[in-house]
Every structure is written in structure tokens, then in C-alpha cells.
Amino acid sequence: MDEILDLRGLSCPIPLIKTRDALGKVDNLTLVVDEPTARENILKFAKSQKYRTECTSTGCDYQISIFKK
């Protein structure tokens, strides 16, 4: 399985910055956050870049996969 970017517990907007930076280097990315605001910000950003996303939640955690194509 691939590596997962663990962005849980980081204050706004650090999860978004880390996601954006990571997407500068790879085409596909899986990450996990634990706050609804972080999830929404990241999904909104991915959508604005026209990236495809998948989001699943388990307990307090949200796992988001982002695909550039």
C-alpha cells in the first residue's frame, strides 16, 4: 500500500499547505485529517484544481485520496 500523509491534529491551514506542497511533487496522494474544516478546505482546493477526489471517514478521521488525472 502507498504512503499516507498524516495531517491529523494540525491547525488550519497547515493541512492545506502540506497537501498543496505534496501535490507539487506527486500525481496521486492519500492523506488523513481529523477535522471537518481541514477536509472541506482540502476537497475545495482539489476541486478548484479539477483534481478527482475520494473521501472516506472512519471515526473522527477522514481519509482523502486525490488524483491529478
Next chain:
Amino acid sequence: MNLGLIILTGVVFGLGAVLLVKFGNPGNYGFCAACQLRDIAGALGIHQIATLQYARPEILGWVLGAFGIARFKGEFVTRGGSNPLVRFVLGIMMMLGALAFLGCPLRAILRLSAGDLNGLTALAGFASGIGVGIYFLKNGYNLGRAKAYQGASTGLGYLAVIAALILLVAVSVNAAFLNFSAKGPGSMHAPIIISLILGLASGILAQRARMCLSGGVRDFMLVRDTYLLKIYGVMFLVALVSNLYFGFFKLGFADQPLAHTMHIWNFLGLFLVGIAATLAGGCPLRQLIMASEGNTDALACVIGMLVGAGIAHGMNAAGAGGVGLAVNGQIAVGIGIVMTCGIGLIFREKIITVSKGA
């Protein structure tokens, strides 16, 4: 994003703020996360300025409304542990900066909507401060991870809402342990029920919309996202029309309600708030909402704001309407900017973000 939520949030904040003034709050003082917390600090005796003491139900409504909706939506989680003491200090800084200008960024927009051009100066400072905060973020600033609490500690997440409930009952029955201003701005307020209802409604919407004054500017600077800015646009326009309708609109810098015209300090006051809010992960309003959602780090920041009000007024370091900012306040803002930038430079905990998936 949800257009309905954007419009509704903007309308409730914009119209609600002006209605609160119409019903008795001081000028351009419908909602303010800083001034109204300062009045609560006064009600609790944290500062001794007799004219600035009232447990504002607007703020209590924000906390109760945000708590209720977060709980209902399953978003209430007791979490914390991301350097609460630094957040406490950032809360003090936010209050020092806001009281130099006489308002949080929310009130800056509301002041501008009533023609007070000092709001423009302050918002320019605020945006500049956010720019500085983003610089620190890009250079690795962080305060470490928060985590969801387990066991008995989960009770800590309810502290904000318990405090708000106690204060609401106390202010409703004129409890003897609270201070109530007999004159001055603290004595001017809308009927409790109106303040509470508008506070509850705006608190619920602020939680749903993730409203954050620094977040709006920050997200635009970072990723050109305008979602939150749209809410402020709607709020500004609705407040502008409402102020014109009720005859509160007066264009200019001078003789504005609860304001002064020392431009450099209006700019630097919210400049300090902009840096501190970006480093704390949210503006004063957002800290209150997050504290209501069970975030104990945000609660530490809110307690910092209450203490900051005590410091500002105890040392004559707060701005005075129609007068300006005394030398003490100028020194406090200067020290605050240096200290906050120091926090931005120093706290760069190495966080390992990559883990092997299952």
C-alpha cells in the same frame, strides 16, 4: 460551495449587527469578538473600567449556538494539546491589537459598513498581518499536533459551553457576582432576549460556514479561494444598506462611535491581530466557535483574550474612543508584534507527516 449558506450567514451577521445597535447596543457594536469579550472580562472583574462591564449575550449565544449545532452534526470532539500556553499568549496578543484599534476584524467590517473609514485602515493592517503569518507558516511554523481526548478528559471540551450557560443565567437574573455598567458603552445594550437570539443564530451559522475573518484573507492569499470573502461581501453590503436605512451611516474618519483616528495604530493594531490569528489558526470569532466545538486549545486562546482585556485596561493600553491610543498601548502593540513574530520564528516543530498505509 453552498451559496445559500454564504448569503444567509452574511445577512444574519450584517442585518443582525445593525439591528442590535438599533435595539440599544453602542454604535457599530452589534457583534465584536474582541470588545464584547472585553465587556465580559469587565463583568467578571478581570478589568475595573466601570463603563465596560456587561456579560454580552451575543458572545454567549455564539458559544451556545455553535456548541448545539456541532453536537447535533456530530462535530463536537474534545481535542487539544497543541501548545495551549502559546495559544494563550496569542490570545493576549489578539486582544491587545484589537483593543488598540477598538474592534476585532469583524467589527472593522461593520464599522466600515457604517461609513467609518478607520475600518479600512485597520483591515489593510489585518491583511498585511495575515501575509506575515503566512510567511511563518510557509517556513515551517506550527505548534504541534492536537489530539482527541479520551476518558475523563473529554469533559474539558464542555468548559466553554458550561461557562456560557452560567454567564447567561447570571446576566438574565442580574446576579450579584457580575458587574453591570451603570453608564457608558457597557450600560448600552439590546434586550437580552434579542441579543441572545441573534447570537445563537449567528453562532450556528458561523459554525456551519467555518467563518473565520483571518481565514478568508488567508485562503485567498494561499489558494485564491474566495468562499469566506463572499460571506464578508454579503455581510458588508447588508450592513451598509441597513445602516443607511436606519440612519446610522456617516462617512469619514472623525467622530465615529467608539473609534479613534490614529491611523498608524489602527493599522498596527489589526496588523498584530492578523499575525496572531494566523499563527493561532483562526480569528477571535473562530477561536470562540472552535472552543465551543470542544477544542481546548482554542479555549486557551479565548482565556488569553479575556486576560488580554485585563492587561490592556489595567495598564491603560487600550484605545479610547474619540481620544486615541495612549503611549502604553503603543508600547504594548510594539512589544506584541515583536513577541508574536518571535513565536512565528521559533515554533517550527518537526512533524513527520508520512506514515505507511495499512
